[in-house]
Amino acid sequence: xxxxxxxxxxxxxxxxxxxxxxxxxxxxxxxxxxxxxxxxxxxxxxxxxxxxxxxxxxxxxxxxxxxxxxxxxxxxxxxxxxxxxxxxxxxxxxxxxxxxxxxxxxxxxxxxxxxxxxxxxxxxxxxxxxxxxxxxxxxxxxxxxxxxxxxxxxx
Amino acid sequence: xxxxxxxxxxxxxxxxxxxxxxxxxxxxxxxxxxxxxxxxxxxxxxxxxxxxxxxxxxxxxxxxxxxxxxxxxxxxxxxxxxxxxxxxxxxxxxxxxxxxxxxxxxxxxxxxxxxxxxxxxxxxxxxxxxxxxxxxxxxxxxxxxxxxxxxxxxxxxxxxxxxxxxxxxxxxxxxxxxxxxxxxxxxxxxxxxxxxxxxxxxxxxxxxxxxxxxxxxxxxxxxxxxxxxxxxxxxxxxxxxxxxxxxxxxxxxxxxxxxxxxxxxxxxxxxxxxxxxxxxxxxxxxxxxxxxxxxxxxxxxxxxxxxxxxxxxxxxxxxxxxxxxxxxxxxxxxxxxxxxxxxxxxxxxxxxxxxxxxxxxxxxxxxxxxxxxxxxxxxxxxxxxxxxxxxxxxxxxxxxxxxxxxxxxxxxxxxxxxxxxxxxxxxxxxxxxxxxxxxxxxxxxxxxxxxxxxxxxxxxxxxxxxxxxxxxxxxxxxxxxxxxxxxxxxxxxxxxxxxxxxxxxxxxxxxxxxxxxxxxxxxxxxxxxxxxxxxxxxxxxxxxxxxxxxxxxxxxxxxxxxxxxxxxxxxxxxxxxxxxxxxxxxxxxxxxxxxxxxxxxxxxxxxxxxxxxxxxxxxxxxxxxxxxxxxxxxxxxxxxxxxxxxxxxxxxxxxxxxxxxxxxxxxxxxxxxxxxxxxxxxxxxxxxxxxxxxxxxxxxxxxxxxxxxxxxxxxxxxxxxxxxxxxxxxxxxxxxxxxxxxxxxxxxxxxxxxxxxxxxxxxxxxxxxxxxxxxxxxxxxxxxxxxxxxxxxxxxxx
Numbered sequence: 036x037x038x039x040x041x042x043x044x045x046x047x048x049x050x051x052x053x054x055x056x057x058x059x060x061x062x063x064x065x066x067x068x069x070x071x072x073x074x075x076x077x078x079x080x081x082x083x084x085x086x087x088x089x090x091x092x093x094x095x096x097x098x099x100x101x102x103x104x105x106x107x108x109x110x111x112x113x114x115x116x117x118x119x120x121x122x123x124x125x126x127x128x129x130x131x132x133x134x135x136x137x138x139x140x141x142x143x144x145x146x147x148x149x150x151x152x153x154x155x156x157x158x159x160x161x162x163x164x165x166x167x168x169x170x171x172x173x174x175x176x177x178x179x180x181x182x183x184x185x186x187x188x189x190x
Numbered sequence: 191x192x193x194x195x196x197x198x199x200x201x202x203x204x205x206x207x208x209x210x211x212x213x214x215x216x217x218x219x220x221x222x223x224x225x226x227x228x229x230x231x232x233x234x235x236x237x238x239x240x241x242x243x244x245x246x247x248x249x250x251x252x253x254x255x256x257x258x259x260x261x262x263x264x265x266x267x268x269x270x271x272x273x274x275x276x277x278x279x280x281x282x283x284x285x286x287x288x289x290x291x292x293x294x295x296x297x298x299x300x301x302x303x304x305x306x307x308x309x310x311x312x313x314x315x316x317x318x319x320x321x322x323x324x325x326x327x328x329x330x331x332x333x334x335x336x337x338x339x340x341x342x343x344x345x346x347x348x349x350x351x352x353x354x355x356x357x358x359x360x361x362x363x364x365x366x367x368x369x370x371x372x373x374x375x376x377x378x379x380x381x382x383x384x385x386x387x388x389x390x391x392x393x394x395x396x397x398x399x400x401x402x403x404x405x406x407x408x409x410x411x412x413x414x415x416x417x418x419x420x421x422x423x424x425x426x427x428x429x430x431x432x433x434x435x436x437x438x439x440x441x442x443x444x445x446x447x448x449x450x451x452x453x454x455x456x457x458x459x460x461x462x463x464x465x466x467x468x469x470x471x472x473x474x475x476x477x478x479x480x481x482x483x484x485x486x487x488x489x490x491x492x493x494x495x496x497x498x499x500x501x502x503x504x505x506x507x508x509x510x511x512x513x514x515x516x517x518x519x520x521x522x523x524x525x526x527x528x529x530x531x532x533x534x535x536x537x538x539x540x541x542x543x544x545x546x547x548x549x550x551x552x553x554x555x556x557x558x559x560x561x562x563x564x565x566x567x568x569x570x571x572x573x574x575x576x577x578x579x580x581x582x583x584x585x586x587x588x589x590x591x592x593x594x595x596x597x598x599x600x601x602x603x604x605x606x607x608x609x610x611x612x613x614x615x616x617x618x619x620x621x622x623x624x625x626x627x628x629x630x631x632x633x634x635x636x637x638x639x640x641x642x643x644x645x646x647x648x649x650x651x652x653x654x655x656x657x658x659x660x661x662x663x664x665x666x667x668x669x670x671x672x673x674x675x676x677x678x679x680x681x682x683x684x685x686x687x688x689x690x691x692x693x694x695x696x697x698x699x700x701x702x703x704x705x706x707x708x709x710x711x712x713x714x715x716x717x718x719x720x721x722x723x724x725x726x727x728x729x730x731x732x733x734x735x736x737x738x739x740x741x742x743x744x745x746x747x748x749x750x751x752x753x754x755x756x757x758x759x760x761x762x763x764x765x766x767x768x769x770x771x772x773x774x775x776x777x778x779x780x781x782x783x784x785x786x787x788x789x790x791x792x793x794x795x796x797x798x799x800x801x802x803x804x805x806x807x808x809x810x811x812x813x814x815x816x817x818x819x820x821x822x823x824x825x826x827x828x829x830x831x832x833x834x835x836x837x838x839x840x841x842x843x844x845x846x847x848x849x850x851x852x853x854x855x856x857x858x859x860x861x862x863x864x865x866x867x868x869x870x871x872x873x874x875x876x877x878x879x880x881x882x883x884x885x886x887x888x889x890x891x892x893x894x895x896x897x898x899x900x901x902x903x904x905x906x907x908x909x910x911x912x913x914x915x916x917x918x919x920x921x922x923x924x925x926x927x928x929x930x931x932x933x934x935x936x937x938x939x940x941x942x943x944x945x946x947x948x949x950x951x952x953x954x955x956x957x958x959x960x961x962x963x964x965x966x967x968x969x970x971x972x973x974x975x976x977x978x979x980x981x982x983x984x985x986x987x988x
Contacts, residue, residue, distance in 0.1 A: 053310070063229075064231075067231075068222075069222075069225065069226075069228075069229035070221075070222020070223070071222070072226070072392070072393070072442070073228065073394075073472075074392040074393065074394065074442075074475070074894070075475040075893065075894045076474065076475065077475070077893065077895070079475075079893060079894035079895040080392055080894045082392050109222070110221065110222030111221070111222050113221075114221060119217070119220070119221065123217075123220040123221055124220070126216070126219075126220040127212050127213065127216030127217050127219075127220050128210075128212060128216075129854065130210075130213065130216075130683075130854040130855055130857075130858045132213075132216060132219040132220055133443075133681035133682065133683070133858060133862065134391070134392070134393065134440070134441060134442045134443040134444075134680060134681025135215070135218075135219030135220075135224050135440065135442065135681065136226065136391070136392045136393040136442025136443055136681075137392045137442075138219050138220060138222075139222045142220065160902075161902045161903055162902075162903065164901075164902045165901045165902050165903045166901075167901075167902070168392060168894060168899060168901060169392070169902075170389075170390060170391055170392050170443050170445070170862075170866075170899065171443060171681050171858075171862045172858055172861060172862050172865070173861035173862050173864060173865030173866075173905055173908050174865070174902045174905050175857075175861045175907075175908050176854070176857075176858050176861065177902075
């Protein structure tokens with residue numbers, strides 16, 4: 036066991052983990068933040084996507100040590116207190132989450148996109164989500180949701 | 191809802207049904223709060239792992255687990271001998287064991303399972319289990335397996351004299367097929383190959399077992415059939431079924447891939463019964479590929495006859511299904527390969543002969559559009575060939591052969607509502623078909639295809655007279671209505687559908703409804719999320735339960751108002767007196783009056799299927815459904831003739847779902863289905879290495895990188911066009927939407943490739959090498975003296 040210090044969703048967290056743990060394993064098994072999902076464990080599916088220092092990264096292939104001293108944001112940290120992020124609300128309104136398993140990762144990719152590009156084109160949304168596999172929706176409803184959220188964030 | 195979801199039926203005074211409402215679990219899924227099976231951790235929980243066979247076919251000579259058991263941190267090791275009862279989702283073909291007992295039948299077959307303090311220790315323990323195998327010859331090709339009539343067999347024959355490499359043979363004929371071919375003006379004969387594909391839900395299978403000292407056994411599992419799992423756990427582990435509880439947390443995608451019991455569910459239960467501690471097993475992604483139960487590879491031969499007016503006279507099919515190592519749903523698949531083809535077109539004569547072979551590969555089973563996606567590909571390309579031969583527009587050809595509504599198919603299936611003509615009209619209009627077909631420049635083309643699919647099956651998997659679906663309502667004094675539903679939410683939105691129906695019937699606001707589902711301890715039985723049965727069956731059960739409850743409420747309120755019960759309306763959160771809107775009370779008060787009058791308020795509802803709506807021949811019940819959905823697609827493609835690379839630009843999807851209970855969710859099912867069909871058409875291949883590739887029977891690409899599924903950049907634009915035929919028996923007229931719209935994607939793309947570059951793609955997937963080779967062959971054919979030019983080539987000389 037090694038002690039790791041992380042800043043997650045605004046909280047300073049200290050946690051003991053095996054040395055080989057990834058950021059995803061630390062979040063899920065060390066800190067109980069199970070919102071980020073494991074779909075493949077080798078960086079293929081994007082279900083584990085979280086935001087580190089403003090960039091969407093694959094937490095299942097990120098050694099936890101690489102996240103030390105950096106700002107980690109997961110699906111649990113997207114809402115502002117009791118107010119959901121507009122992307123979260125629009126996912127609900129647009130039926131963008133069917134089984135919901137890829138959703139936390141796609142939300143993180145979407146928020147990272149909107150934070151750097153508040154009014155993306157549909158093509159830019161497609162490109163930003165290219166690392167997140169969704170098996171349910173055919174992606175259309177996801178684009179609708181991100182577009183609607185962008186319109187709310189940057190009217 | 192957006193206008194792109196097409197013309198819609200009138201709302202008929204409905205307030206919730208037909209509108210784009212939020213999902214009951216939408217917020218939980220958008221905030222990461224939904225707890226899937228692997229998100230659950232129980233105190234003292236152990237982690238399990240399964241040792242898998244490295245051989246495609248071998249006898250197990252011995253298993254020595256002593257070294258693994260001695261490893262620090264290992265709590266238990268179990269093998270097949272600990273669970274020696276066979277099972278199978280189809281009661282007549284119980285040909286598998288939780289862990290292999292005498293033989294392994296594919297690379298990945300489970301042999302032993304370990305429970306340890308953590309995953310690392312469990313993995314280390316697997317290396318310490320010593321298994322001695324005696325290797326046997328393996329069959330990878332279904333034709334070779336069938337030809338080996340004298341053995342060696344993958345399974346012992348179920349009856350003496352049978353071929354142990356054959357799961358099922360179905361031969362059915364309706365009408366005079368040979369005469370129909372004889373009198374046809376044109377007969378088209380072609381071979382087709384549909385490559386196997388797998389579901390790849392993003393959530394890997396996961397299960398947790400908890401055996402308590404009092405004999406109670408609880409299993410949490412990412413399953414789409416909690417009821418069947420309940421039955422099989424009790425039977426195989428010899429536990430009193432009344433002491434077994436199956437909990438189905440939210441499931442992260444299934445598509446048919448979680449619709450029967452799997453080794454991990456038995457293993458977590460047995461390991462917990464052995465250790466007294468909760469045990470979890472989470473499949474690796476590689477194990478999900480081994481678990482499979484996906485689309486069967488089909489080798490198909492079709493002969494199709496038509497008159498010069500384009501009217502079908504006869505269809506003759508011969509099919510070999512590559513089933514993999516176990517029967518799974520294969521008995522049904524073998525029937526479905528033929529039975530589900532007889533609409534939306536009138537077939538005066540039809541014959542099919544289907545044989546399902548065992549092979550030493552992971553077992554095939556039901557994937558979205560079970561058993562009928564493959565023959566649909568073949569027949570819709572056949573129709574395109576006939577249309578071309580006769581110089582008839584392919585949409586017009588399909589129109590002429592339309593079977594109609596309220597009719598019987600040639601194999602005696604009862605068809606009620608049928609919106610297929612509207613589907614054709616919608617895709618023809620939206621795609622601008624008439625200006626595109628045979629008119630686009632070389633390299634670009636459009637193709638059309640149609641299809642039908644069942645809305646549930648009239649007969650359950652195990653014979654019984656009980657309802658297929660049930661629901662229970664319970665009302666408290668705050669005005670909240672709890673719905674106990676046995677159905678399985680797998681992302682398709684069934685929990686939301688339940689809430690919409692109850693809200694509509696009782697006039698309760700959606701936020702006052704709680705749907706409690708997926709727990710066999712407190713919900714009525716529903717048979718599971720398969721065969722597109724849930725909306726139709728559970729929706730009707732919800733209507734029945736709600737109306738029983740409503741009758742009590744109206745009765746009690748009428749008494750208070752000194753009115754007649756029929757004068758009491760429940761809507762908008764109120765009880766209102768008809769014709770006197772000044773007289774009303776909140777529903778909460780109305781519920782309280784009813785509780786005072788009748789005692790604790792609740793109601794049950796159930797649905798059972800019609801049993802008299804099929805023929806009397808053997809097998810006639812398989813394919814019989816209370817209603818059928820209909821679909822048409824147009825696909826537009828761009829083909830690069832230099833590389834063979836196909837880009838699907840757009841798919842227009844028109845689907846007759848009866849009535850869209852929530853058009854957003856219906857469109858989501860249509861788009862997700864069309865996407866999955868597109869993926870099979872162009873990208874997906876569940877294939878295995880041959881002996882000369884080094885490891886016979888090894889999965890070629892068991893990862894989400896190498897088994898290619900479409901990213902956002904690969905997926906075409908998808909436009910949903912909802913058609914509503916208002917089925918007479920569906921809830922508010924609804925039929926299925928989750929599987930039908932997959933079917934036409936594949937043949938529509940094949941036909942579009944032909945329109946673009948003049949080559950017929952008769953084998954899946956339409957990958958660049960295959961398309962390029964087909965183009966090269968056409969080129970060579972053109973160069974040969976006397977060779978006929980492909981029609982498309984003639985029209986669009988390069």
